Amino acid sequence: MASAPRGDLGSVLVIGGNGFLGHHIVNQALSSWNCTSVTSIDLRCSRNVNEKAAYHECDITDAAKLTELLQTIRPDVVIHTASPIASGEGKTAHELFRKVNVGGTKAVIEACQKSGVKALVYTSSASVISDNETDLLNADEDYPVIRGVQQKEYYSETKAAAEELVIKANRQESSKLLTTSIRPAGIFGEGDVQTLAGFLRAYKNGKSNVQLGDNTNIFDFTYVGNVAHAHLLAARLLLATAASSIIPPELRARRRRSLLHHQRLARLLLGLCPRRLEGCGQRQGHRGSLADFTGLEHCPRLAERGLLWHHQQASYFHKAEGCGVYHDTVLQHQQGQAGAAV
Missing domain, CATH: 3.40.50.720 (NAD(P)-binding Rossmann-like Domain)
Known part of the structure; x- marks a missing residue:
């Protein structure tokens, strides 16, 4: 049958x-x-x-x-x-x-x-x-x-x-x-x-x-x-x-994170670290950097490979030699400046 x-x-x-x-x-x-x-x-x-x-x-x-x-x-x-x-x-x-x-x-x-x-x-x-x-x-x-x-x-x-x-x-x-x-x-x-x-x-x-x-x-x-x-x-x-007409919870959360992401960038442009991020040892309100904004931290499991976790992008990044910013295709670093795709 x-x-x-x-x-x-x-x-x-x-x-x-x-x-x-x-x-x-x-x-x-x-x-x-x-x-x-x-x-x-x-x-x-x-x-x-x-x-x-x-x-x-x-x-x-x-x-x-x-x-x-x-x-x-x-x-x-x-x-x-x-x-x-x-x-x-x-x-x-x-x-x-x-x-x-x-x-x-x-x-x-x-x-x-x-x-x-x-x-x-x-x-x-x-x-x-x-x-x-x-x-x-x-x-x-x-x-x-x-x-x-x-x-x-x-x-x-x-x-x-x-x-x-x-x-x-x-x-x-x-x-x-x-x-x-x-x-x-x-x-x-x-x-x-x-x-x-x-x-x-x-x-x-x-x-x-x-x-x-x-x-x-x-x-x-x-x-x-x-x-x-x-x-x-x-x-x-x-x-x-x-x-379905129902928006999945993870999509609603992603939209909220996207809004928060833009708010943090706006504060970064004013030269302030938005808040104390995981992996950022500085106090709230200190003069910020791109690394502070992106919330990069060591992953214990992969630290030996030089990889770091990027909270907002939910992916891993490599530290470039001679560069103070952790980056891959999402983060761009040039002499004297750094930028992030938003």
Whole structure:
């Protein structure tokens, strides 16, 4: 006996829907959910085809063609899984990673905003919180994203940049688009041509007797069907949120923090520290600095990496050499002056 559909998703578009993860999302959407239509956009649509879905070939870095397609399809939900294989170094590989992961994702976001899409789910990567040197035990979404010189893998840098674009697009004033990002670990399952294939290749070539370290390291792998299910659950909840007139508590709190942020900046411009901030040892009313205003403090867990916690921006920043201000892309420091994006 077939199980009842899990919920309504309306019109679903899967970008990269002919790929490993993408075609599992297409199949699950058709078999387990109520959908008015399921469509895939991919570079090539010749493999992993479901006869109940529609297919369109398009390079997502072609922003004009992508927008035209979305305005024709008019999806309620877009699930963006497209990405190059995470291997390769050198200029050519790096250019491809940035072109597709960052440029392509930017084009997807803009196409969604122009086409009235309600929900965008982005496939990020668990590697965005790893520097490939430090062990991560029981890590979750509260861990800082590793960027810049701290991030040793350029692929992960571009996935993090794309994720940042997606999250910033959530509830932008000019659009009602809701967004979220999912960070799966190593994916395996039916149709896998990378993870399991690599294991089998190592075994076939007699390389299964190599041990690195004390053989106690662990690594997370996730079954592709579970990852696909997670994307569709995220899409359903974003649609439920879009249909609700209630503003989520965290959004109300963010708006209040934004107002307070501007009030503090106004006082900073008058040369006063707004209040005693965590990590700021000065008394209220002393002559302030940008570091006082932003509320930067040492994170005990990551202090050894030179990272500091930024309260208002809720992210981590690196201390630049020879610079008295802690900064990354949000904070700019030049000789004799400092500025913050507000």
